[in-house]
Amino acid sequence: MSSSLYILHEVFGYEAFRGPQADIVEHVSAGGDALVLMPTGGGKSLCYQIPAIARQRAGCGITVVVSPLIALMHDQVGALREAGVAAAFLNSTLDWPQTLKVEQQTAEGELTLLYAAPERVMTERFLALLDGLHARGQLALLAIDEAHCVSQWGHDFRPEYRQLALLAERYAGVPRIALTATADALTRADILEGLQLQAARLFISSFDRPNIRYHVEEKKEPLAQLLRFIAQEHAHEAGIVYCQSRRRVEEMARALADAGVQALPYHAGMPSELRQAHQDRFLREDGIVMVATIAFGMGIDKPDVRFVAHVDMPRNIEGYYQETGRAGRDGLAADAWMIYGLQDVVNQRRMIDEGEAAEEFKAVLRGKLDALLALAEATDCRRQRLLAYFGETSGPCGNCDNCLHPPAVWDGTDAARKLLSTIYRVHQASGLSFGMGHLMDIVRGQASDKVRQFGHEGLSTFGLGAAYSERQLRAVLRQLLALGAAEVRRVVLDSGHAFDTLTLGAQARSLLRGEQQVLLRQSSAAARGKSRSRRAGVAAAAAALGPEAQVRFINLKAWRAEVAREHGLPAYVVFQDTTLAAIAERNPRALPDLDGIAGMGAKRLDAYGAQVIEVCRSAQD
Template sequence: MQTQALEVLQKVFGYEQFRGRQAEIVAQVAGGGDALVLMPTGGGKSLCFQIPALLRPGCAVVISPLIALMQDQVEGLHQLGIAAAFLNSTLDAHAAREVEQSYMRGELKLLYVAPERLLTPRFLALLEHTPASLFAIDEAHCVSQWGHDFRPEYIGLSLLHERFPSVPRIALTATADAATRREIVTRLALENAAQFVSSFDRPNIRYRIIEKDNARKQLLAFIEREHHGDAGIVYCLSRKRVEETAAFLSANGITALPYHAGIAAEIKAGNQTRFLREDGIVMVATIAFGMGIDKPDVRFVAHIDLPKSLEGYYQETGRAGRDGLPSNAWLAYGLNDVMQLKEMIESGGSPDAQKQVERDKLNAMLGLAETVACRRQVILGYFGENAVPCGNCDNCLVPPTTWDATDAARKALSCVFRTGQRFGAGHVIDVLLGKTTEKVKQHFHHTVTTFGIGKELPEAGWRSVLRQLLAAGFLQTDTEFGGLQLTPAARPLLKGEMQLRLRGLPEKQRDKTDRDKKRSAASLDIAATDEPLWQRLRSTRRALADEQSVPAYLIFTDATLKAMLDAKPATLADMAHISGVGAQKLERYGLAFLDALHAG
């Protein structure tokens, strides 16, 4: 079986060797065993069920939560010469019947379905008539009721074990902490499954978090400086922010498209298609966009609002650099982000236990944003993995300073208390700075003892102090007014029973230092003399993709093109040794790329 699996990997997919624990997983599932697979985005999860599907008799059924991307996933298999299809609501009754009949006739090796379609009596009857070779449950974390991306229809997938106990199952996810992992095992009845937990590390991604100071302008500068002409995703918390940011980027020469649940379905689908199939598109979106995105050449993922959880952040940033090439994860966040997310939790209708889970997840995200340690260490530590400093995140490249903020913190906390614990950060800062605004005078806060005691720091400095006090749990937001309130943790600090050090070094200075280093995380290191050849390879790929109306990366990824550029194969036999060039693609495209490599 291992020899056969390796042969399929090399001949069909064009890769010389398995990575990490792929070989073990393939052997487990191809041999009829169940598996739970935790593997980072870009780690090669799909191969873990696609190769067993080709080795086992019959057709594998792949459960995927997003119907919009099934077509491209199936087209990718067609490019490899693999018989695959999908069943979802985009097909009319006649087309759906054709797929069902192809399945029953044994003409397919992989069939993709949405979970709600799989659980219908019609589809279950189809499985009873023609059992699947295996079930692959993608994005398995969706089964976790208290996870960051719960999907109710996933709960019903436990039925697979009950109705088809002899069919092997493989559940796969890129984001699951220990609690979510336990929930997946319980809800999908995978107690006897072999568990394969790969490293969560994405070493090709550079993590950078800066203090928000006109986020859209900061974002534009980042894209212009490091990602001109690159594909990227920008995540925003609200639909309004999505629209405004896409319009701003477009007005400044960036091809940016909006995506959120309020956009008409046909426009949304069109924008997604353009993102997948064209080069250099920036998608500005809410978190409704992205799950299952297979586009491997996304060179950056940016957030201009703080994510609600570290799982969400990890999953979203993981959409960058799936091809293994250098990529950026960039986040701008500020005091208002912290206040808004905390207020959303407290004012929500969730049960107290759920709110506590949400608080814990947000606190972990805040811990990453405010840490002075290696970002990668914090992320991997959250998922239970030990790591040494990476030397590639912003904190490793430009170590932040810290300062004794005990006195400043006591002033800020005292001011929150003296002003009644019901005002927002802006008002508290005005009082600290001694500003006689109308609001300050209206509430007689120019008469409190903390009026004007904070003139040693600028407004930005006080915003940083309040943000970090919120993040550290010394302050909380009032659910009724959205104002700042003291927590019990503030008492020892106010009484002088503890010292407090906070993160220093203004982020604008840190960003400038990063620029001065001139170390682009997303550089493909293409020599100037090779640039014309690189563009010729890309043009060849684009033309072939346009002929078939498929995304360019389904022809060859950037990583495969880069390998061609470096190796410059002279014959088809040489081309066959390029990673990502399988037998089917060699036959279909080999000569075209050899011509491109040696033209002139």
């Protein structure tokens, strides 16, 4: 047995590596640099934690982990300590005496891993600490987690990450590993350059998360749609609901709570103490639904999040993939559910166009938004589309909404040409641009007060699209925006009132000439996929257990909750549900019966083995 495999079994309680983990661990343990792309829940942390332990045992010293969020540091350090690994963090939650103690432990070589945020790592005090370690040959490894934050093309760019390139120059010869769950080719290239990892070995795992079912539908009544989804699929289960704005977060959380869902808001505008309290409840309690902006989620290791819902469309596929990846980290069935509408597309387009970035940068952002819109409008397998974006090929998944219920398709080319012609005629007639509602009234022949005010009932296109419903025309407009045939322009009046108007885009001419076709999914009430057969109130990990094993599982969860409270940790840091389910199924009577159960390492076996056996035995009494 190799030393890394021995550590995997002894410390973490797993029998074998998954995917490319073994190659990554061996490469980094031997002193090689690496960029690792691995989906959320794929085991990224082990790719630097095991080399850290191996290099520390070989006398190389401490591993420093750059991590962007306090929650991530707390969870990972807690889990490592539970596994018997000397780990600590330096962040704002420590008082001065605690900070000095961790610094002393670091300097004296008492730690295997030290976690810190990039802002702290780049301070003179922290760099001086690293300088001392390096001078003594005791800086074993530098791990940079959430490495997509380095890239200006990524979905969560953080300028302070760019400063980490200094580590390559200041600590030459110290191996470095950068890790992220999502990055397209452009972002990967930027990470390599930004961190000076051009010579690093690149490890790209499959981006496929087969346990996640992707479902996208048109936005009609967001709250009603979300409530229906939760009630039908995930009642009393943990989930995350993403909203675009802080105000929408507050409103949605309140509405869900009024409907009987245990929902809490989370956004950057809340007092930090309240935000932390809500996050702690989400991590420690069962069945909490967090309603949040994208300020929440990165680094959250909670394994039993059963769904991630987007009630507003994200900015790009990378963000969508990263956010949906927070569901089903335990490998069990989970849902990625999204609703979107024309206004989402308009808002995202406007934010890009009105930004202060260079035109080159805006063009990239538009391309990324268009790719997400294409995924949302797709009539074929969504998983295939998602994986193709990251350069991976696959067959139809048989599990997304389109595979389970293939949608009808209609030719929207005629409607598209009539809308574009109307935009042109209106501007030609009055020299003004108008919003989408007014333009659709003209196309559909609706003689509103505004139409009559401007004499637009006399336009040649008035009423040409009377056969189309407003919903159909909105779907066409989404496609026209995605294709660049129509553009959103914000007009600000002298009164300060602002509104969005539509103008012709660069791609309008090819459509008007009939050189391009617009095929659209039929707009109708989206059919739900087959509900996964699971007894109400039964945790996903225990769904397949028999009645007696269910009792053992429930008792084990109650025991775990007590242990977690005593240690001040989320319950899943002590043992994940999947580990408890395996214990409940095996019904151990002696310590050897626990051997080989995933997640039951040597330290946990020593600390909890006898208690686990007693809990299982008492469940039979």
